[in-house]
Amino acid sequence: MNSDKLKKISECLYEAPAESRPGMLVPARVYATDDLIRTMDDAALTQITNVAMLPGIQKYAILLPDGHSGYGFPIGGVAAIDPDSGVISPGGIGFDINCGIRLVATSLTLEDIKPNIRKLVDMLFTSVPSGVGAKGMISLSDKKFDDAMIKGAVWAVENGYGDQSDLEFIEENGRMKDADPASVSQKARERGRNQIGTLGSGNHFLEIQVAKKENFFDERIAKDFGIYLDDQIVIMIHCGSRGFGHQVATDYLQRFLSVMKPKYGLSMPDRELACAPFYSEDGQAYYSAMNCGINIAFLNRQLIMHRVREVFSDVFKRSPAELGIRLVYDVCHNTAKLEKHIVNGKEKKLLVHRKGATRALPKDTAGIPSRYKSSGQPVIIGGSMESGSYLLAGCPGAEETFYSTVHGSGRTLSRSQAKKQFRGDVLRKDMEERGIYVRTASYSGLAEEAGAAYKNVDEVVRATELAGLSMPAVCFVPIGNIKG
Amino acid sequence: MPYELLEEITRADIAFKISGKDIPELFLSAAEAVISVMIENPKSISHRKKRKAEFKNAAIDMLLYDFLNELIYVKDAESLLLIPKTINLTKNTNNAFIIKCEFFGEQIDDGRHVLKTDVKAVTLHNLTAAESETGWAAVFVLDV
Numbered sequence: 335m336n337s338d339k340l341k342k343i344s345e346c347l348y349e350a351p352a353e354s355r356p357g358m359l360v361p362a363r364v365y366a367t368d369d370l371i372r373t374m375d376d377a378a379l380t381q382i383t384n385v386a387m388l389p390g391i392q393k394y395a396i397l398l399p400d401g402h403s404g405y406g407f408p409i410g411g412v413a414a415i416d417p418d419s420g421v422i423s424p425g426g427i428g429f430d431i432n433c434g435i436r437l438v439a440t441s442l443t444l445e446d447i448k449p450n451i452r453k454l455v456d457m458l459f460t461s462v463p464s465g466v467g468a469k470g471m472i473s474l475s476d477k478k479f480d481d482a483m484i485k486g487a488v489w490a491v492e493n494g495y496g497d498q499s500d501l502e503f504i505e506e507n508g509r510m511k512d513a514d515p516a517s518v519s520q521k522a523r524e525r526g527r528n529q530i531g532t533l534g535s536g537n538h539f540l541e542i543q544v545a546k547k548e549n550f551f552d553e554r555i556a557k558d559f560g561i562y563l564d565d566q567i568v569i570m571i572h573c574g575s576r577g578f579g580h581q582v583a584t585d586y587l588q589r590f591l592s593v594m595k596p597k598y599g600l601s602m603p604d605r606e607l608a609c610a611p612f613y614s615e616d617g618q619a620y621y622s623a624m625n626c627g628i629n630i631a632f633l634n635r636q637l638i639m640h641r642v643r644e645v646f647s648d649v650f651k652r653s654p655a656e657l658g659i660r661l662v663y664d665v666c667h668n669t670a671k672l673e674k675h676i677v678n679g680k681e682k683k684l685l686v687h688r689k690g691a692t693r694a695l696p697k698d699t700a701g702i703p704s705r706y707k708s709s710g711q712p713v714i715i716g717g718s719m720e721s722g723s724y725l726l727a728g729c730p731g732a733e734e735t736f737y738s739t740v741h742g743s744g745r746t747l748s749r750s751q752a753k754k755q756f757r758g759d760v761l762r763k764d765m766e767e768r769g770i771y772v773r774t775a776s777y778s779g780l781a782e783e784a785g786a787a788y789k790n791v792d793e794v795v796r797a798t799e800l801a802g803l804s805m806p807a808v809c810f811v812p813i814g815n816i817k818g
Numbered sequence: 819m820p821y822e823l824l825e826e827i828t829r830a831d832i833a834f835k836i837s838g839k840d841i842p843e844l845f846l847s848a849a850e851a852v853i854s855v856m857i858e859n860p861k862s863i864s865h866r867k868k869r870k871a872e873f874k875n876a877a878i879d880m881l882l883y884d885f886l887n888e889l890i891y892v893k894d895a896e897s898l899l900l901i902p903k904t905i906n907l908t909k910n911t912n913n914a915f916i917i918k919c920e921f922f923g924e925q926i927d928d929g930r931h932v933l934k935t936d937v938k939a940v941t942l943h944n945l946t947a948a949e950s951e952t953g954w955a956a957v958f959v960l961d962v
Binding site: 375377378402403404405406409425428429430465466467468469521524525526527528529534535536576577580581583584587588591604605606608745746747748749750751775776778779782818 | 939
């Protein structure tokens with residue numbers, strides 16, 4: 335990205351003023367170090383300045399340090415919109431509604447797990463379906479599917495897939511309240527019915543990771559989050575709402591496109607930013623269907639964690655409780671949620687669109703588990719499969735980003751560029767020699783996810799900390815990976 | 819090549835530029851591009867199942883959007899890989915385009931189909947379909 339077009343506000347913050355393009359209602363702000371801004375593509379800047387044109391947008395359109403171009407909204411984009419005067423836009427959430435990440439702790443160490451790592455990864459690869467055409471572990475009747483859309487992870491726990499205590503450690507306790515199955519099409523049901531409990535493909539993963547002694551940055555916060563042993567083993571799950579959410583987004587994108595101009599007199603420079611007033615019939619229908627998508631994604635990750643518990647229990651011949659398996663936290667990446675924020679000194683209800691971004695609440699804030707009150711909300715950043723992933727805590731400085739922070743490291747190479755540089759089978763062998771055992775449904779998919787296709791996650795975390803958006807507690811390195 | 823990858827549109831997803839001498843050929847090429855994202859060896863898809871479908875839209879780009887989304891829908895809803903065999907284009911009295919398509923295909927079989935990427939959706943980002951110097955051209959971005 336050419337930063338000459340941007341005004342530098344501080345060490346980690348650039349701004350495109352509202353006057354820089356006709357139609358912008360607020361400035362666009364880009365959070366990045368000098369190194370990171372050079373790796374961001376120009377299309378991402380165009381996209382975030384388009385976002386600044388959404389009716390009702392408050393303060394700034396925000397691009398976070400892991401930002402890069404996507405479709406409509408950039409990945410790493412945040413837009414807080416006044417629901418009374420503004421819109422909801424499916425493109426600001428993405429097709430993979432509530433794509434998110436879940437971190438599971440164990441009381442095992444690297445030494446405990448090393449002899450069994452291949453067996454564990456192989457069994458997880460079999461137990462957690464992944465890749466094109468994978469069928470899930472449950473198939474729901476219409477009635478049960480409706481219940482699942484309404485209850486999300488709560489439905490999973492009620493049906494034996496997890497513990498009641500898991501729910502406290504999921505954003506929104508694993509269930510969005512304003513979910514109405516009547517707003518969901520038959521097509522979305524058909525696409526999603528057989529995919530609950532599947533990983534998907536692309537950048538989705540299930541990874542076994544280790545917290546090495548030298549990678550603890552804040553031992554108190556890490557301990558608060560349940561990471562306290564040198565070489566402690568954790569499991570990270572990254573996936574979303576699968577075909578169900580994809581179809582909800584597809585359905586409403588078309589619907590919004592057909593009504594936005596004739597019915598509401600709205601136009602946007604990119605059709606992926608199709609939108610409708612939040613409190614219109616169309617806006618409310620999408621919001622209630624999107625909340626079903628969020629709930630199905632919570633359910634999906636809950637079922638996958640259940641399988642993880644079963645596999646670890648099988649391999650180690652001990653109960654999940656004896657293995658110390660507990661959910662650290664589950665965060666959403668692709669959502670629009672009604673939240674209270676301060677605008678011009680006054681508290682205001684805002685519809686915060688986050689696409690490839692994580693909510694990050696500081697300590698002593700309502701909405702985070704009581705166990706974490708003195709540390710802040712856990713923020714989980716999935717790095718590339720070759721680098722590392724981070725556990726951070728929300729900070730007060732994130733007020734400026736509507737308490738949002740990064741979600742991953744962000745791409746520097748496109749998928750085809752990555753495939754030109756790497757071969758999946760060679761990469762797998764090479765990673766194994768470096769102590770990362772990989773199983774994948776697709777070698778070409780593996781090549782697309784090579785570590786060098788991503789930004790330096792350490793630099794992304796540094797930018798996040800410098801900007802005061804969240805602070806690192808501990809970093810994990812991968813030792814076993816399942817790629818869809 | 820009836821389709822080529824575009825690098826500059828999106829970094830996270832997959833953008834294609836498609837060409838064809840006419841609209842049916844354009845759509846056939848676009849379907850080929852989508853299937854090539856899902857599996858390595860589209861030629862391995864047998865003709866075990868046949869399917870007919872009709873799509874109608876006043877705009878060619880949105881007709882393409884509907885048509886390609888059907889391929890993604892059946893992949894998830896029925897674990898079916900479909901390839902269009904014939905496409906007949908007509909217009910109705912309201913000047914809307916109608917395509918009648920015959921597809922062949924089969925259930926996904928990971929023993930024979932070398933699986934690649936699970937396509938989530940066709941996006942509207944930079945979606946175009948218009949006449950070109952050599953016939954018809956289209957650009958679309960897939961969310962993967």
